[in-house]
Amino acid sequence: MVERIVAAAEDVVAERGYDGTSTNRVATRAGVSPGSLYQYFPDKDALITEVLDRYVTALEARISAAFPGRLGPDLSPASIRGVVSELVDALAERPALLRVLSERLPRTAGHRRVAFAQRIDNVTTTALRFRNGPDPLVPVEAVAWVVVRTVEHVAISYVLEEPDLERSMVVDELCTLVSAYLRLRAAP
Amino acid sequence: MVERIVAAAEDVVAERGYDGTSTNRVATRAGVSPGSLYQYFPDKDALITEVLDRYVTALEARISAAFPGRLGPDLSPASIRGVVSELVDALAERPALLRVLSERLPRTAGHRRVAFAQRIDNVTTTALRFRNGPDPLVPVEAVAWVVVRTVEHVAISYVLEEPDLERSMVVDELCTLVSAYLRLRAAP
Amino acid sequence: MVERIVAAAEDVVAERGYDGTSTNRVATRAGVSPGSLYQYFPDKDALITEVLDRYVTALEARISAAFPGRLGPDLSPASIRGVVSELVDALAERPALLRVLSERLPRTAGHRRVAFAQRIDNVTTTALRFRNGPDPLVPVEAVAWVVVRTVEHVAISYVLEEPDLERSMVVDELCTLVSAYLRLRAAP
Amino acid sequence: MVERIVAAAEDVVAERGYDGTSTNRVATRAGVSPGSLYQYFPDKDALITEVLDRYVTALEARISAAFPGRLGPDLSPASIRGVVSELVDALAERPALLRVLSERLPRTAGHRRVAFAQRIDNVTTTALRFRNGPDPLVPVEAVAWVVVRTVEHVAISYVLEEPDLERSMVVDELCTLVSAYLRLRAAP
DNA sequence: TATGAATGAGCTTTCATTCAT
DNA sequence: AATGAATGAAAGCTCATTCAT
Numbered sequence: 001m002v003e004r005i006v007a008a009a010e011d012v013v014a015e016r017g018y019d020g021t022s023t024n025r026v027a028t029r030a031g032v033s034p035g036s037l038y039q040y041f042p043d044k045d046a047l048i049t050e051v052l053d054r055y056v057t058a059l060e061a062r063i064s065a066a067f068p069g070r071l072g073p074d075l076s077p078a079s080i081r082g083v084v085s086e087l088v089d090a091l092a093e094r095p096a097l098l099r100v101l102s103e104r105l106p107r108t109a110g111h112r113r114v115a116f117a118q119r120i121d122n123v124t125t126t127a128l129r130f131r132n133g134p135d136p137l138v139p140v141e142a143v144a145w146v147v148v149r150t151v152e153h154v155a156i157s158y159v160l161e162e163p164d165l166e167r168s169m170v171v172d173e174l175c176t177l178v179s180a181y182l183r184l185r186a187a188p
Numbered sequence: 189m190v191e192r193i194v195a196a197a198e199d200v201v202a203e204r205g206y207d208g209t210s211t212n213r214v215a216t217r218a219g220v221s222p223g224s225l226y227q228y229f230p231d232k233d234a235l236i237t238e239v240l241d242r243y244v245t246a247l248e249a250r251i252s253a254a255f256p257g258r259l260g261p262d263l264s265p266a267s268i269r270g271v272v273s274e275l276v277d278a279l280a281e282r283p284a285l286l287r288v289l290s291e292r293l294p295r296t297a298g299h300r301r302v303a304f305a306q307r308i309d310n311v312t313t314t315a316l317r318f319r320n321g322p323d324p325l326v327p328v329e330a331v332a333w334v335v336v337r338t339v340e341h342v343a344i345s346y347v348l349e350e351p352d353l354e355r356s357m358v359v360d361e362l363c364t365l366v367s368a369y370l371r372l373r374a375a376p
Numbered sequence: 377m378v379e380r381i382v383a384a385a386e387d388v389v390a391e392r393g394y395d396g397t398s399t400n401r402v403a404t405r406a407g408v409s410p411g412s413l414y415q416y417f418p419d420k421d422a423l424i425t426e427v428l429d430r431y432v433t434a435l436e437a438r439i440s441a442a443f444p445g446r447l448g449p450d451l452s453p454a455s456i457r458g459v460v461s462e463l464v465d466a467l468a469e470r471p472a473l474l475r476v477l478s479e480r481l482p483r484t485a486g487h488r489r490v491a492f493a494q495r496i497d498n499v500t501t502t503a504l505r506f507r508n509g510p511d512p513l514v515p516v517e518a519v520a521w522v523v524v525r526t527v528e529h530v531a532i533s534y535v536l537e538e539p540d541l542e543r544s545m546v547v548d549e550l551c552t553l554v555s556a557y558l559r560l561r562a563a564p
Numbered sequence: 565m566v567e568r569i570v571a572a573a574e575d576v577v578a579e580r581g582y583d584g585t586s587t588n589r590v591a592t593r594a595g596v597s598p599g600s601l602y603q604y605f606p607d608k609d610a611l612i613t614e615v616l617d618r619y620v621t622a623l624e625a626r627i628s629a630a631f632p633g634r635l636g637p638d639l640s641p642a643s644i645r646g647v648v649s650e651l652v653d654a655l656a657e658r659p660a661l662l663r664v665l666s667e668r669l670p671r672t673a674g675h676r677r678v679a680f681a682q683r684i685d686n687v688t689t690t691a692l693r694f695r696n697g698p699d700p701l702v703p704v705e706a707v708a709w710v711v712v713r714t715v716e717h718v719a720i721s722y723v724l725e726e727p728d729l730e731r732s733m734v735v736d737e738l739c740t741l742v743s744a745y746l747r748l749r750a751a752p
Numbered sequence: 753t754a755t756g757a758a759t760g761a762g763c764t765t766t767c768a769t770t771c772a773t
Numbered sequence: 774a775a776t777g778a779a780t781g782a783a784a785g786c787t788c789a790t791t792c793a794t
Binding site (some may be wrong): 222227 | 777778779780781
């Protein structure tokens with residue numbers, strides 16, 4: 001039941017965006033009565049949050065798996081390229097949901113997204129610390145934060161803006177950008 | 189009158205977001221009758237578009253002014269820092285509007301925002317070409333696109349996420365990132 | 377529920393005419409919420425169309441039943457009188473609805489009304505042909521059309537104008553008129 | 565000024581019907597401010613009444629002129645044909661206004677129309693009395709009423725329904741109908 | 753548990769009318 | 774006299790939510 005509802009909601013959200021998603025429409029699509037919907041979700045927002053939450057979870061799984069050694073401390077160019085490439089692929093799979101997620105970020109499912117980003121921040125921070133050792137001159141938290149936002153949003157922009165640029169070229173440049181920066185931020 | 193309405197709409201949009209902005213609410217806030225609103229704006233969307241448009245215009249003006257020599261081809265670290273710093277300041281001034289603008293990107297005022305970003309793309313492309321000369325090995329369009337998105341979205345993320353990081357530190361890192369990358373992308 | 381709504385709408389339409397019938401007014405009169413109305417009718421027009429449609433249906437049923445032999449080819453004075461008399465009675469029953477029907481003829485339920493009139497045209501044409509045989513000198517379609525409009529509109533005028541004339545007298549004259557004409561238009 | 569307003573209103577009413585005629589639209593069309601309109605007409609209805617009133621007046625003038633001897637007592641077939649033919653022509657000139665007049669009959673300008681019809685009733689009654697002498701067996705008022713309504717509404721129906729019938733044929737039949745009836749209703 | 757009819761506040765928009773200028 | 778900005782009641786309609794069954 002919950003599955004049917006969430007699946008229907010996913011479709012509707014992807015097709016019609018946040019505002020175009022009415023509880024009645026979801027219920028109809030799920031072949032369920034509007035009342036039933038409220039047996040499992042307190043309100044509309046909770047339902048859509050669930051949809052976006054699942055999306056973020058799936059995204060997390062895919063991206064985490066791309067980190068060699070499960071989010072390990074590897075920051076070599078090859079590893080970076082693998083992660084970035086996988087990230088773009090993952091985001092490109094459901095652009096409609098990505099768009100809704102980007103639009104509605106702070107209100108509902110934003111928490112999950114931010115939480116995920118922060119986890120990546122931590123992993124990156126750890127990796128930097130591991131590589132650099134205790135170096136008070138490099139603000140690793142800030143470095144990690146900037147790098148993670150850069151990769152995240154450039155990838156998202158590429159998927160949503162659909163600029164007239166080759167995917168591989170953009171991925172190359174993004175990797176070059178990140179590698180150049182991280183090389184600079186590694187202890188000498 | 190138009191000023192009163194737009195000002196009220198600005199407040200309401202900032203406070204309650206796009207969907208929470210009802211024409212009646214704006215009219216009430218402006219101390220004006222709902223009908224008056226339609227003497228100056230054909231519909232709700234036109235009103236909100238006007239609000240976001242003004243915001244984008246103000247942003248543009250401030251950021252453009254930050255480019256030494258009027259968006260000139262200067263890409264020195266000092267110039268980059270000036271622009272980035274001004275960008276963060278400008279974005280930080282009305283975070284609520286920025287949030288709505290980010291949410292509603294593709295529908296309404298998004299055009300303006302995208303158009304502005306593309307103009308910056310062009311300026312950056314020109315600057316790179318100027319600096320590099322005709323070098324077929326560097327894909328200047330992609331470089332410009334990546335750099336501009338990076339700066340734009342890292343700055344936006346900083347304003348909207350309010351991470352526990354010093355502003356100057358983030359700006360420093362962002363500049364370091366961009367400078368390192370552009371140095372690499374300059375002809376040898 | 378549908379019954380309650382339609383009944384209320386009937387009252388309101390009869391009392392206040394087409395434009396004076398607002399969905400809220402109907403809902404209030406029916407003791408029902410405005411939303412409920414839209415569970416059964418897609419919009420205001422559909423509701424009023426339903427009201428007028430029912431009225432036309434009832435009218436049709438009554439008048440058709442008055443034709444001896446179910447709209448048969450009988451055009452004797454007695455048959456004419458029966459039909460005309462019944463027509464006036466039927467129309468006189470809900471003058472307010474008749475007025476709205478006349479006002480709104482071409483837009484909505486007018487189709488039904490026109491369609492009904494055309495059916496009567498056909499019946500009359502057939503009856504005339506049956507009586508006359510193939511007589512190229514008498515334009516039976518035109519004869520039928522003129523006769524049917526005459527009876528229809530004189531009856532309607534009598535009901536809506538309420539002239540200071542005895543009902544039976546007007547019916548007599550109308551029948552005389554029609555009989556004289558049809559006698560003339562019969563083959564010699 | 566009044567002329568400009570009424571002329572504009574005439575156009576708008578003919579183009580968009582009663583409901584589609586808003587005071588603002590009329591004012592705009594007349595190149596006049598909405599306020600000015602209320603200097604000459606107490607409300608919207610008064611304005612449209614004026615429009616329809618003028619239309620009825622023009623109709624009256626044309627039709628009256630068609631009566632040989634200025635609405636004289638002549639009821640010969642030739643005279644009937646002249647009047648009927650002129651009536652159809654007159655009505656066919658502004659079908660849009662005729663439609664509005666028919667739709668809105670009882671509320672506003674209906675008085676004028678009814679009053680005109682009654683004047684024709686009187687003329688016809690007088691003519692019948694003149695021809696028949698004091699004959700208590702023929703209810704001249706009813707005869708006149710029926711004849712006038714017949715001619716009026718058959719003509720209107722022809723103009724508004726646009727049936728697939730030759731104009732001259734319908735006029736012929738209508739005249740035949742009237743003549744047959746009146747011959748019968750003349751004193752022997 | 754599941755239903756779905758019913759709700760009603762709230763939405764965007766129109767337009768006849770007024771009144772300070 | 775003429776203006777036209779301003780009005781505000783009311784319109785048609787939507788949809789998140791409830792509750793008797």
